[in-house]
Amino acid sequence: MLDVTYIRTHAEDVKQGMRNKGVETPELVDKLLETDEAWRSLVKETDDLRNESNTKARKIGQLMGQGKKDEAQEIIEHTSKLKEEIKQKEEQLDTLKQQREELLLRVPNVPHASVPVGHSEEENEVFKTWGTPGEPEKWQRPHWELVEEQGWIDFERGAKVTGAGFPFYVGPAAKLQRALINYFLNRAAQEGYTELQVPYFVNEESARGTGQIPDKEDMMYEIPRDEFFAIPTAEVPVTNFRRDEIIELEELPLYYTAYTPCWRREAGSYGKDVRGLNRLHQFDKVELVKMVHPDTAYDELESLREYAESLLEELGIPYRTLLMCTGDMGFTQSKKYDLEVWSPAQERWLEVSSCSNFGSFQARRMMLRYRNDEGDTEIVHTLNGSGLALPRVMAAILEIYQQEDGSIAVPEVLQPFMGAETIQAG
RNA sequence: GGAGAGAUGGCUGAGUGGUCGAAAGCGCUCCCCUGCUAAGGGAGUAUACCCCCAUACGGGGUAUCGAGGGUUCGAAUCCCUCUCUCUCCGCCA
Structure with missing residues (x-):
């Protein structure tokens, strides 16, 4: 607003x-x-x-x-x-x-002057590319084939138990996922983020606060009997954490991080875009939220982006960063970067993080304020970014670190969490 | 799930129909006094919105005592609904 x-x-x-x-x-x-x-x-x-x-x-x-x-x-x-x-x-x-x-x-946030004007994703600007998006080796298989063969991720049983898009991660894949979560949370802590464990259901007011309602309520799963929504991202509980508060100037900036599952209905999605881990109804994500002084918001966006990028670099996954154009950036953002990893087997880019500055747009609706030098209240600026979304990172690892026999070389930074250098193919 | 009690400003806590946006204390800010410290004295200290004046400062008004509705000329105070908290019982990771 x-x-x-x-x-x-x-x-x-x-x-x-x-x-x-x-x-x-x-x-x-x-x-x-x-x-x-x-x-x-x-x-x-x-x-x-x-x-x-x-x-x-x-x-x-x-x-x-x-x-x-x-x-x-x-x-x-x-x-x-x-x-x-x-x-x-x-x-x-x-x-x-x-x-x-x-x-x-219904009035959208105004794009920042540095945002390229454009109508569709074609006009997004490639802001940065890191690593070499490799050609697939002839033996290299898409992650969904490998995980199915190895029994690492069980989509079918997930569909039996719940429905399509609710997979089971089994054995080494479950452990790899947990390793990533731990790695991301530990890194966020080093970066100064306060870790939160948050409610996975929120009430209508919270959904309204971050703008899922009235705009995007179709994306959320509802629990009508208790009037809750399953969170589509940790952004919702984390940003609402301080809703209706006046924050003292010394407290700014506030950095929060949270690992949560995310639920999205993804109505109307089908076909090869949603194969394997590409798009799920339930997935895990580590989210980063910043509440900052208006003057520093755009600098904070850059450091947020750089931090998210550093995670991919440490994992050795080639990626590119897009500066989203005006037409592709969404209603509530004033500036937004997307990070995409390279999937060699699919030969396409997969979004794993989206770092946005909302300016005062979210905070105003939530009455999230701070007290300035003169003792007056002003609206805080909020930002968020994924750091990172798990399934596609996992997909990239399963493809990029895949070896000819189907085993997976564990990225060095994850080895302490995995207690192994390789995930053996059986 | 059953029974009961409660929700007031940053905090504690008065206030059961009229001049109450709200006593008092604590905390905080500014000033005074005391050679530092302690103690003391004075002033101030919620939020949102509207209007006037004016790009500072200032003045006026409205609303808010968990939320929403009602009674009344007038509601923190009475009535109804909801939410939350606490205590006891039951159940339980």
């Missing part, structure tokens, strides 16, 4: 941002400002009436205290019309306020 005052004073920038992102129509801004104007004048009228009513009530109280019942009674008789008026105004006010809110929620 953007600041209305900002929209009022920078209407043209906001409209241009919308055009660049290709969402909604700029007329939305005009309609919003109109509604806002109407709402504000009605607030004034209503508050004035309420003031009158309060003044009278106070007067009555005084008179009663002095035992002047008759005089009090006289005033009381004159209040019924006022009461009715207030009630009417309040109803109108409710409607307008709601309209204003709805319009406001």
